[in-house]
Amino acid sequence: MKLPRLLIVDDDRLTAVALAEMAAYAGYEVIGIAASVSAALFLAQLRPPDVALLDVRLAGAQDGIEGALLLRELYQLPVIFLSGIDDPVTRARAQQLDPVAFLAKPCSAEAMLDKLSHAVEGVRPASPYTGDTSPDYSQTPKMKPGSSSEATRERRSQEFSSSSKE
Numbered sequence: 001m002k003l004p005r006l007l008i009v010d011d012d013r014l015t016a017v018a019l020a021e022m023a024a025y026a027g028y029e030v031i032g033i034a035a036s037v038s039a040a041l042f043l044a045q046l047r048p049p050d051v052a053l054l055d056v057r058l059a060g061a062q063d064g065i066e067g068a069l070l071l072r073e074l075y076q077l078p079v080i081f082l083s084g085i086d087d088p089v090t091r092a093r094a095q096q097l098d099p100v101a102f103l104a105k106p107c108s109a110e111a112m113l114d115k116l117s118h119a120v121e122g123v124r125p126a127s128p129y130t131g132d133t134s135p136d137y138s139q140t141p142k143m144k145p146g147s148s149s150e151a152t153r154e155r156r157s158q159e160f161s162s163s164s165k166e
Helices: 013-025 037-046 064-075 088-095 109-121 148-164
Strands: 005-009 029-034 051-054 079-083 101-104
Touching: 005 013, 005 037, 005 064, 013 029, 013 109, 029 037, 037 051, 037 064, 051 064, 051 109, 064 079, 064 088, 079 109, 088 101, 101 109
Parallel strands: 005 029, 005 051, 051 079, 079 101
Antiparallel strands: none
């Protein structure tokens, strides 16, 4: 079975690694982490992703919205924005690209994984700005209670939630 390929674009290395770990654990193949638009385009050229998760504010001359535009034009892939910038002007710019979601930092692991699932399945929520955090995980593989994998997943989820708040 082919895993959905994810490109993460965030210049905060700690956040990007936490996102990558959660996505990999949830069954995504993380093709790379880029801190800038130019690095994201390079990684996408090497291995085209199925979906991109982008921070809005990035290192370099271009922001995540400009990067998403280029990735959409070149690879016709769905994009999800994850950003600490949550003002109306930024949201309006992002909305022009018809993203799957615009998640404000900090966001829960569940919300991020839910939106990734929507992006890969081609299912669009009524609005990318609904803030709906009640995903249906009935198709998610279940772990045995008390298993080391379950403990690791819970610890990583907590670490991500706490690191995203900083």
